[in-house]
Amino acid sequence: MTKRKQSQSLRQIINCDLMKLTATPKSHFSRKIRLLLDHLGLPYQLDDPGNVADIDKEIFGGNPLMSVPVLSDRQQVVFESDNIARYLVRKFDPKDTYDVLTENAELLNLRAVMNGIMENDVKLILSARTGMEPDDYPYFQKAKQVIIAGLVWLEKRGQCFAENEITYTDFHLISMWDHLRFYDFVELDFPLLLSATEKLSQSNLVRRSAPQS
Numbered sequence: 001m002t003k004r005k006q007s008q009s010l011r012q013i014i015n016c017d018l019m020k021l022t023a024t025p026k027s028h029f030s031r032k033i034r035l036l037l038d039h040l041g042l043p044y045q046l047d048d049p050g051n052v053a054d055i056d057k058e059i060f061g062g063n064p065l066m067s068v069p070v071l072s073d074r075q076q077v078v079f080e081s082d083n084i085a086r087y088l089v090r091k092f093d094p095k096d097t098y099d100v101l102t103e104n105a106e107l108l109n110l111r112a113v114m115n116g117i118m119e120n121d122v123k124l125i126l127s128a129r130t131g132m133e134p135d136d137y138p139y140f141q142k143a144k145q146v147i148i149a150g151l152v153w154l155e156k157r158g159q160c161f162a163e164n165e166i167t168y169t170d171f172h173l174i175s176m177w178d179h180l181r182f183y184d185f186v187e188l189d190f191p192l193l194l195s196a197t198e199k200l201s202q203s204n205l206v207r208r209s210a211p212q213s
């Protein structure tokens with residue numbers, strides 16, 4: 001980190017000018033960012049909007065998409081988990097310690113599949129939460145099938161996770177996996193993914209943001 005960046009972060013800490021992350025404690029998309037913030041040692045304040053099914057853009061940090069996470073860094077507001085990750089790395093971690101800015105197509109595919117699984121997981125949760133039984137609708141049955149097909153695809157690439165140093169791709173995996181386990185919509189019979197997530201969960205920093213009942 002350059003001296004200028006270092007003093008920028010220090011100023012933020014000293015002035016208690018904390019970044020704010022609008023996020024629910026169980027949100028998997030938000031957890032990717034909490035893991036990044038925690039690993040970068042960046043303090044932040046969590047602003048919990050409560051029920052993400054609510055229709056009120058103000059509780060979502062002004063995000064018209066009415067979803068979390070949203071980062072507020074003084075006057076700068078950033079929507080979308082991966083945009084937030086890129087913003088944080090460009091501002092605070094020029095070495096890109098966790099490989100957020102990779103252009104590697106295989107890694108980007110892994111992340112795309114995990115993001116897709118998480119999106120479909122959100123569909124199932126919000127349908128159940130808003131009074132629709134997912135099993136009654138082909139739209140949600142497809143969402144479940146996409147989750148399963150995505151997990152099968154990831155399991156075939158299970159050796160790509162939890163290798164030497166933890167990376168942003170691992171942050172995706174642990175956030176997705178713990179969330180699926182928490183909500184229990186699909187059976188998680190994927191030995192390589194299980195062993196990678198168990199390895200990642202040995203870290204206190206990783207466990208700190210795990211969803212709690």
Ligand SMILES: N[C@@H](CCC(=O)N[C@@H](CS)C(=O)NCC(=O)O)C(=O)O
Binds near residue numbers: 029030052067069082
């Ligand atoms: N593509 C978005 C997805 C965010 C997302 O779906 N967040 C969920 C919570 S984990 C949410 O707020 N959903 C509310 C909704 O979709 O109405 C991102 O990467 O940040």
